Amino acid sequence: MKKVVLASLLAVAGAATVIQPCFAQDAPAATPAPAAGQAGGQVQMSADEYKAYNDADTAATPAAKAAGFEAYLKAYPNSAVKQDVLQKLMFAYSGTNDPVKTLDAADRLLQVDPSNLPALTFETYLRRTAADALTDPAAKTAALDKAAGFAQTGLTATKPQNMADADFQKLKSQATVTFESAIADDDMSKKDYADAITAINTEITGAQDATQTPGPVLQDVFFLATSYMNSTPPDYLNCAWYATRAAAFAGTFAPQIQPTATYCYKKYHGKEDGYDKLQALVKTSLTPPADLGTTITPAPKPADLVANLIATTPDLATLAISDKEFVLQYGKPEDADKVFGTVKGKSTQFPDTIVVAATADQLQVSVSDDAVQSKTADFAFNFATPLKTVPAVGDKITLTGTYASYTQSPLLITMSDAAVVPKKAPAKAPVHHTTHH
Incomplete structure (x- = not known):
């Protein structure tokens, strides 16, 4: 459900924006220097090794950087700056739009540094993207499970010793959006809507500005609505709130979302009157107010509606097919039989x-x-x-x-x-x- 419906909405922001390039600049890195020994907090290396490193690092294109760093790692497999090189290699492959080689570099980096946040983010995002493209349900769920596993590891990743707390928290907050979204996607594939709701709420709370423009986070606001709708029992009020909120900021994609919003509103309230009040409310807050359930009154119970429908309809044969279905599903057996007898x-x-x-x-x-x-x-x-x-x-x-x-x-x-x-x-x-x- 969920990805086919709003694929164009996701594309507006562009997949590349999910993995922030600032990871490459903000992540801790060694500082090589062309000399023997080690001093001054720098990693010292021979002139030949330094030249190979520097040539790769200053290459003009991502493809040239990737080739240079691969050659460096082959010549110096036990380099003191191997972690730094693998991270730069990963970003270089990302710059060439090669997800297979980006993942390979991320895999190698995690072998050296299992808590590397950028690598875990790439693993989560790229594996989830590949999983969403699969059509076999079992294969898709297995692939989403793997992506969610990297996401769970990323959520518990610890700060590197040589990184400032503020810098790490900035990286962690950016990555958390990707992690929680992937976990929710995995949950929804298994119809675990309760966990999906928890994950998406965490995601959008940490990225509230992104819920007001078309993109991946706004798309997840919509999927939060459908998770509430598909829960057992359905939560139509929260579905109506978040679907209406998503439609309010989706621009030209609102027509794809609006039917779910109005459907949930009518399921909760019974009819469409007062919906304009909800449309105004969602623009002022990401989350619903505590008194929303009384501001928008719930519809009468199905049994009450059936009783009223039977009492006020002289000829049951004139009922619309949707009303007949409603009586058949929720009416007393004798009332349901009367209605079915008319058709x-x-x-x-x-x-x-x-x-x-x-x-x-x-x-x-x-x-x-x-x-x-x-x-x-x-x-x-x-x-x-x-x-x-x-x-x-x-x-x-x-x-x-x-x-x-x-x-x-x-x-x-x-x-x-x-x-x-x-x-x-x-x-x-x-x-x-x-x-x-």
Whole structure:
């Protein structure tokens, strides 16, 4: 869910900004000097070694720096400045946009310095990026687990002895955003929404300015909203707050976020009135006020709504399909049976259903807004004649069928005599004939 939906929003800020180049300047480094012995806090080296080091360090391009430092490490594998060289090599490969070689350098650096914060940040970010591109669920989860492991190590990394506390805290605060985001991504892949909520809250609290411009952190504000929505039980109020907050600062990407925001608001409040008040509130604070639950009143309980709907509807057959589903799911058995009796045996067409599960004999699809949002099936269409072409999960198709039966919890309405309505071919442009005189 989560990365496909807002990929363009993430791209606005650019992936390279997540790994701050200032790591290279702020991290502690040795100071080589061309002499024998050691004095004055400097690492002394021979003239030949110093030249090889200095030539690599002053090379004009990242590619030349990388080549120079690789040659230096080959010639001087036990160099006193090996840690410094590996770190510069890692940043040089990053400058060439080569994630494979950047990770290789980071791996070698961590063998020398297991708590190296820049290396752990590169490991986390690049491994997470590669994981998000995978389509096999098991492989993706395993890859995200590995990225999250580096992130957890990074969160507990200790300060190098020769680095000032202020400098280390600056680096740590920058890296924490990357670490917590990767941990949350791993949690969401395993549907551990409680831990995802904790991780994202920590992330955005430490990067509040970044929640007001399109980019990776604002994207995670949206994923915080969906984590609240997918929790058990769902927390629609917090979902509405953070999704509305994300939409408020997403600029041209707001239309991708707004449906989730309004959906959660309506699920909590029951209707859309007063939503403009929430839209104004989210612009003044990243986190919701303590009294938000009373400022925005919750909707009546489903059982109360069903009772009122039954009492105020003289002809239950006139109810909209969404209202009928609501009664079937939340009403008393006798009320649910009354409502289903108004449609049983009748044939209906359902446009733009979304396939959740498919065989040649049955399609399970999402029809209602709730089912679409939760990616669950609320209708099952049974075919008397097996389908020759079985739709793929996620396809949007139009179906016809006859109401046959239903189960109340979880709600699933079964349709018989189902058929797939073929898509209409696009209209052909009119042919203009030239009249010859």
